[in-house]
Every structure is written in C-alpha cells, then in structure tokens.
Amino acid sequence: MRRIKELVIEKALLTSALITVAITAGIILVLSFEAFAFFREVSIVDFFTDTEWTPLFSNKHYGILPLLSGTLLTSFIAVAFAVPVGLSISIYISEYAPRSFRTSIKPALELLAAVPTVVYGFFALTVVTPFLQSFIPGLSGFNALSAGLVMGIMIIPFVSSLSEDALHAVPDSLREASFGMGSTKLQNAFRVMVPAASSGIVVSVILAISRAIGETMIVAIAAGQQPRLTLDPTVPVETITAYIVQVSLGDVQHGSLEYRTIFAAGITLFVFTFLLNTVSYRIRKKFQEKYE
Amino acid sequence: MVKEKKENIIDSNLQRKHKLRTKGVKVWYDDFMAIKGIDMNIKANKVTAFIGPSGCGKSTFLRLFNRMNDYVDGFRLEGEVTIDGENIYKKKVNVEQLRKQVGMVFQKPNPFPKSIFENVAYGLKIQGLKDKKFLQEKVERSLKRVALWDEVKDDLNKSALALSGGQQQRLCIARALAVEPSIILMDEPTSALDPLSTSKIEELIYELKKDYTIVIVTHNMQQASRVSDYTAFFYLGELIEYDKTKKLFTNPEKKQTENYITGRFG
Numbered sequence: 199m200r201r202i203k204e205l206v207i208e209k210a211l212l213t214s215a216l217i218t219v220a221i222t223a224g225i226i227l228v229l230s231f232e233a234f235a236f237f238r239e240v241s242i243v244d245f246f247t248d249t250e251w252t253p254l255f256s257n258k259h260y261g262i263l264p265l266l267s268g269t270l271l272t273s274f275i276a277v278a279f280a281v282p283v284g285l286s287i288s289i290y291i292s293e294y295a296p297r298s299f300r301t302s303i304k305p306a307l308e309l310l311a312a313v314p315t316v317v318y319g320f321f322a323l324t325v326v327t328p329f330l331q332s333f334i335p336g337l338s339g340f341n342a343l344s345a346g347l348v349m350g351i352m353i354i355p356f357v358s359s360l361s362e363d364a365l366h367a368v369p370d371s372l373r374e375a376s377f378g379m380g381s382t383k384l385q386n387a388f389r390v391m392v393p394a395a396s397s398g399i400v401v402s403v404i405l406a407i408s409r410a411i412g413e414t415m416i417v418a419i420a421a422g423q424q425p426r427l428t429l430d431p432t433v434p435v436e437t438i439t440a441y442i443v444q445v446s447l448g449d450v451q452h453g454s455l456e457y458r459t460i461f462a463a464g465i466t467l468f469v470f471t472f473l474l475n476t477v478s479y480r481i482r483k484k485f486q487e488k489y490e
Numbered sequence: 491m492v493k494e495k496k497e498n499i500i501d502s503n504l505q506r507k508h509k510l511r512t513k514g515v516k517v518w519y520d521d522f523m524a525i526k527g528i529d530m531n532i533k534a535n536k537v538t539a540f541i542g543p544s545g546c547g548k549s550t551f552l553r554l555f556n557r558m559n560d561y562v563d564g565f566r567l568e569g570e571v572t573i574d575g576e577n578i579y580k581k582k583v584n585v586e587q588l589r590k591q592v593g594m595v596f597q598k599p600n601p602f603p604k605s606i607f608e609n610v611a612y613g614l615k616i617q618g619l620k621d622k623k624f625l626q627e628k629v630e631r632s633l634k635r636v637a638l639w640d641e642v643k644d645d646l647n648k649s650a651l652a653l654s655g656g657q658q659q660r661l662c663i664a665r666a667l668a669v670e671p672s673i674i675l676m677d678e679p680t681s682a683l684d685p686l687s688t689s690k691i692e693e694l695i696y697e698l699k700k701d702y703t704i705v706i707v708t709h710n711m712q713q714a715s716r717v718s719d720y721t722a723f724f725y726l727g728e729l730i731e732y733d734k735t736k737k738l739f740t741n742p743e744k745k746q747t748e749n750y751i752t753g754r755f756g
C-alpha cells in the first residue's frame with residue numbers, strides 16, 4: 199500500500215516536471231516558428247545592421263539596433279546604480295550591522311522588489327523625471343535616465359539580498375583568519391569577504407542585469423516609445439520589451455509581418471537573457487564546488 | 491621558589507621573562523562565567539601548553555591575548571591582561587596593531603581563497619607595503635621558515651586551497667610569521683591533521699620557540715609533553731595547575747591533574 203502511494207507521488211511529481219519542460223519548449227517553439235516566418239521576409243543582415251526600426255510606418259525599416267540600444271542603455275543605467283548601492287548594503291548588513299538587524303532589514307529590502315512595476319513606472323514619470331528636470335534642463339518628459347534609475351531601485355534587492363547571502367555563506371573561519379592577521383573591518387570586507395564571495399556576487403549582478411533587460415512596465419511608461427539608436431540618456435528611447443507591449447496592445451493584424459516583428463524582437467530578448475542565465479548557472483555551480 | 495623571588499626584585503627583568511600576564515581575569519558569556527579568576531605568567535621564548543577537558547575555557551583564555559573574543563556577543567572581561575607589561579584591554583589600544591604582534595593559528599587550517607603568495611603576503615599588504623621585491627623576500631623567508639618553500643616554490647600563484655591539509659596549516663603559520671609577531675597563539679593546530687603532518691608541525695613549533703613565545707592548546711597529552719616547556723591544566727574555568735611540563739606530567743601536585751593526565755576523567 200505504502201509502496202503504491204510512493205509510486206503515485208513519484209509519478210505526479212514527474213508529470214509536473216514534464217509539464218514545465220513542455221511549456222518552456224512550447225514557448226521556444228512558437229517564438230522560433232514566428233521568428234522564422236519573419237526572417238523569411240526580412241534578411242537577418244538587415245535586421246542586425248539597419249539603424250532604424252519603423253515597422254509600423256509606411257517607410258518600413260526592420261533594424262533591431264535602436265531597440266537593442268534602448269534596452270542596453272536603460273539596463274546599464276539601472277545596473278550602474280543598483281550594483282554599488284546593493285553591494286554596499288550587503289556589505290553593511292553582513293560585516294558591520296548587528297546580527298539582529300539582518301533579520302529585520304532583509305525582508306524590508308525585499309519589499310522593494312514586490313512593489314508592482316506599474317507603480318514604479320509612474321513614479322519615474324511623475325516624480326523622478328520632474329525632479330531631474332530641475333537639474334538637467336534639456337531632459338525630455340520621457341527619457342532613459344529616470345526609467346533606468348527607477349529600474350535600478352527596483353533591482354537593488356536582487357543585488358543586495360543575493361550578495362548578502364553569498365557574503366554570509368563565507369565560513370567564519372575566514373573572518374577569524376582575517377581579523378587574526380590584524381585586518382580592519384574595511385580591509386576584512388574588501389580584501390577577504392568580497393573576493394571570497396565573488397562568484398555569488400557576480401551571479402547576483404547577472405540576475406539583476408537579466409531582470410533589468412526583461413523589465414517592461416517601467417520603461418514602457420517612463421522611457422518613451424521612440425526607437426532611437428542613441429546613447430543619450432536624456433531623450434526618449436524604446437526598449438525591446440516596451441515595443442512588444444506597444445504592438446501587442448495595438449491593432450496589428452494577426453499573422454502579418456508587423457505582428458511577427460514582436461516575435462523577432464522577442465527571440466532576440468530571449469537569447470540575451472538565456473545567455474545571461476547560463477553564465478550565472480555555470481558560475482553558481484563552480485561556487486558550490488568551492489565550499490562543499 | 492627562590493628563583494621566583496629573585497625575579498620579583500627587578501620588574502623590567504620580570505617583564506622580559508614574562509611575556510604574557512593575567513591578573514584576576516574573569517570572563518563571562520552573558521550570564522555564564524567561563525573563566526573564574528586566573529592569574530598567570532607566561533614566559534617569553536618558551537612553549538606553554540594549555541590542557542584540560544572540553545569546555546573548560548582553554549580557547550576562551552587563549553583568545554584573550556589577541557582580543558579575538560571581542561567579537562563574541564555577550565563577552566565580558568574583568569581583570570588585567572598584559573603583554574610586555576602593557577594592558578591590552580585599555581581603551582587606547584589599537585587592536586589591529588596588537589594582532590600584528592600576536593599571531594594566531596586555528597584548529598582548522600583557514601587559508602584565504604587566494605594564491606599561496608597572496609596568503610603569505612596578506613598581513614604585509616594590509617599594512618600598506620607594496621614593494622614587490624620586499625614582499626617576495628618576505629614570502630620566501632616565511633615559507634622557508636615553515637619548511638614549505640621547497641614544496642611550493644614553483645607554483646606560488648596556485649590557489650592555497652589546492653594544498654593538502656598539513657600544507658595549508660603550515661601555510662597559515664607562514665602567513666602569521668610574515669608580519670613578524672613576537673607571540674603565536676595556536677588553538678589545537680594539529681587536531682585536523684594526519685600523524686605525519688602533525689609531527690612536522692610539532693618540529694616546527696620546537697624550531698620557532700627560539701624567536702617566539704608560543705602558547706598552544708591541545709587535547710593530546712603526548713603532544714603537550716613533546717612540544718611544551720610549561721603546561722597549564724584548566725578545569726571548569728579555573729587554572730588548576732601550572733608547572734614545568736616534565737614536572738606536571740610526572741609528578742603533579744593536584745589530584746585533579748593526575749586524574750586528567752592519566753585519563754581517569756574526561
């Protein structure tokens with residue numbers, strides 16, 4: 199009887215695992231299928247070299263570069279803001295703050311990631327942009343800067359929480375060695391703890407990058423919807439994700455070339471985040487071997 | 491006895507001989523009293539062994555001398571701990587500076603996850619010393635001192651974690667020596683090692699006492715009798731007996747000591 203129960207549970211678990219795999223495979227299949235159809239009409243060389251993205255206008259161009267630059271620009275701003283801040287927080291929590299502080303501050307920080315992104319989007323548009331405009335006169339109402347900064351706020355907990363976990367996982371024997379050698383707290387943190395936790399920290403940064411690249415609402419609301427090949431953070435840009443929402447919400451015809459552009463953009467995004475996740479998975483595996 | 495009296499006459503002479511001293515030292519962890527009032531003088535350039543059953547306070551007492559207990563929540567100290575006559579728990583004492591003078595080797599080898607070279611050079615680098623040649627000389631000398639040089643000289647850039655346990659422990663000793671401390675504290679330095687590595691470390695301790703004052707905690711009676719000049723027996727937070735090693739092991743004054751060294755209680 200017991201044997202049968204175990205067998206049933208085992209099969210049930212296997213089934214749910216298989217369903218997950220099947221769904222993932224299905225998504226990739228649909229993406230590839232539609233993207234393939236797209237690339238039968240648009241040359242892949244044009245796709246990666248044309249500097250304009252105007253599939254919805256009469257003068258059509260299908261260059262992904264403007265969307266890619268928008269994505270990378272906003273993500274870069276977000277990560278450049280979130281990594282130093284998040285890392286400082288994690289070092290403070292694990293190496294300076296009293297133990298009791300850790301248990302209360304971590305959940306509080308993680309709340310940042312739980313705020314609906316649409317709220318962040320409007321925060322960027324209606325608070326951060328006007329605030330920044332008082333310093334930067336030329337700043338457009340929609341711009342990569344505010345969207346990127348607010349996205350940075352959103353991903354701080356990804357960096358701080360995971361980095362803190364990595365720092366916390368460094369064996370106390372290393373702290374003893376380091377303090378025993380006469381390190382100050384600062385030297386201990388930056389010369390011993392951070393290098394010892396480096397793989398975990400890198401993983402946290404990669405996950406934050408991948409979260410920033412995939413973020414949609416904030417950039418769709420605050421960065422504008424103008425595909426533009428630029429590195430200027432003060433003008434409106436459009437990210438891949440923002441474009442996908444824009445087209446999905448619009449009234450393009452199902453099965454048309456315009457419709458397929460979102461799959462071509464989508465698969466580009468997918469390849470990016472997939473690569474990042476693979477790298478972080480590799481690093482994490484190496485990291486586990488080190489301490490086990 | 492007579493000799494003791496003579497030493498008391500000239501204070502500076504006494505300080506030179508008694509590197510480490512404690513006066514009325516009591517330690518608490520929150521409400522728990524781990525050290526119950528210990529007066530002790532530890533001689534310079536000798537090896538002093540701390541023995542006693544588990545939980546009797548050997549590590550706690552040892553770690554007073556480089557203030558490693560400072561990080562423990564609830565730690566509280568009463569009494570005086572002096573090194574070369576200086577109270578090391580005075581307010582203005584620079585703890586980092588103190589720890590450069592008092593090196594420590596731990597139970598489990600704990601090299602940094604860095605190269606062999608970086609491990610040994612660490613203490614010098616955090617003092618701001620950067621000169622390549624100087625560092626190289628220091629690293630070489632320290633590794634030679636622990637008889638590890640010949641084994642690692644061709645791959646100083648290899649990760650220290652790739653060394654064997656015994657090699658790692660010798661590396662940790664080299665790391666401590668590189669900053670030229672005058673005192674080395676060792677807390678069961680061989681308890682995680684195989685017999686061969688253990689005997690290498692023991693030889694090393696014997697070598698080092700010419701230049702350093704060494705205090706070693708050990709659970710191994712043979713080890714205590716092999717390497718130390720003086721032995722202190724602790725029990726339940728008190729110093730029961732403290733004497734020349736030979737005397738303590740062959741003719742202890744106290745019944746408790748005798749019972750412990752003959753293995754009649756744990």
Ligand SMILES: Nc1ncnc2c1ncn2[C@@H]1O[C@H](COP(=O)(O)OP(=O)(O)OP(=O)(O)O)[C@@H](O)[C@H]1O
Binds near residue numbers: 519546
């Ligand atoms: N961080 C701490 N917090 C509370 N109590 C502690 C702490 N460290 C040690 N103690 C207690 O103080 C007493 C002495 O501990 P200590 O580690 O000094 O013993 P020890 O003689 O070194 O033992 P062992 O031979 O097992 O290493 C023990 O009863 C222990 O439980």
Ligand SMILES: [Mg+2]
Binds near residue numbers: 548549550677707
């Ligand atoms: Mg101990």
